Amino acid sequence: MNEGIRGTAALIKNDDGEYLLHLRDDIPGICDPGTWSLIGGNRQGGESAEQAIRRELAEEAGLSISGLELFTVERCTGPDGGTKGRIKVFRGLWSGDAAALPLTEGVMLHWFASSVVPRLRMSDWAQRAVQKDRETTSW
Template sequence: MDDDAEEARGAGALVVNDAGEYLLHLRDDIPGICDPGAWSLIGGNRDSGETSEETIRRELKEEAGLDLPDLVRFTVAESVGHDGLAKGRVQVFRAVWNGDAAALPVGEGIMFHWFAPDVVPRLRMSGWARAAIARDQGREPDEGG
């Protein structure tokens, strides 16, 4: 197992469809949570004893009712908390899914939506999720990401 992945505090899912759009999750705008009111990837913190893969599979099920069998490790991103301080590393997995975002059950947050890559830069978004999308687009995060 990858040491970087197991040191990651959280896990996220970069879900893309065949049109090249990204499935994003609008987080609740409440104090005390990571990235309140921002668009992000589905994901969350690891529970004690979980691997990164177990974490993302649990989070996908809890937050969106999804079971994505083709998840693969993609990148590791740095998360910054609502207080501006570093929170830790996030192991990002990537998968393809072509479903209806609006039909997903919302277990946490507000809603899910597909976004084209050219729309992503205009969104209020968590930094680690923006970095993962930039890498998926073949850019480093500081190049407009």
């Protein structure tokens, strides 16, 4: 997959098959304001996509998740609504207390059952990534 892709995100599930979602700030100038999404961000400097998502998880939520694997690449739009880009989505498992994480960006983190996710206001690309995971796993 093209290393020119700057965006990264982490699709995280727990042992119960719930998804860890991030409620984004509802402020101008950010992508997908006010939606539930996946933790992530852009690569910096010479980072690989995997280095970037590990840094973003640590910076935004104090998370270190072993066993992250590249899962899919999704198309997205920028904060202007017109700029097109792509996001490498990594997948991993973690079963901790979302409310106890030291969140530094966004409003909150929360676990959602697979059946609830389609009813949430989500960024299109994150919704597609979760749907792909739901179609490819048995939980």
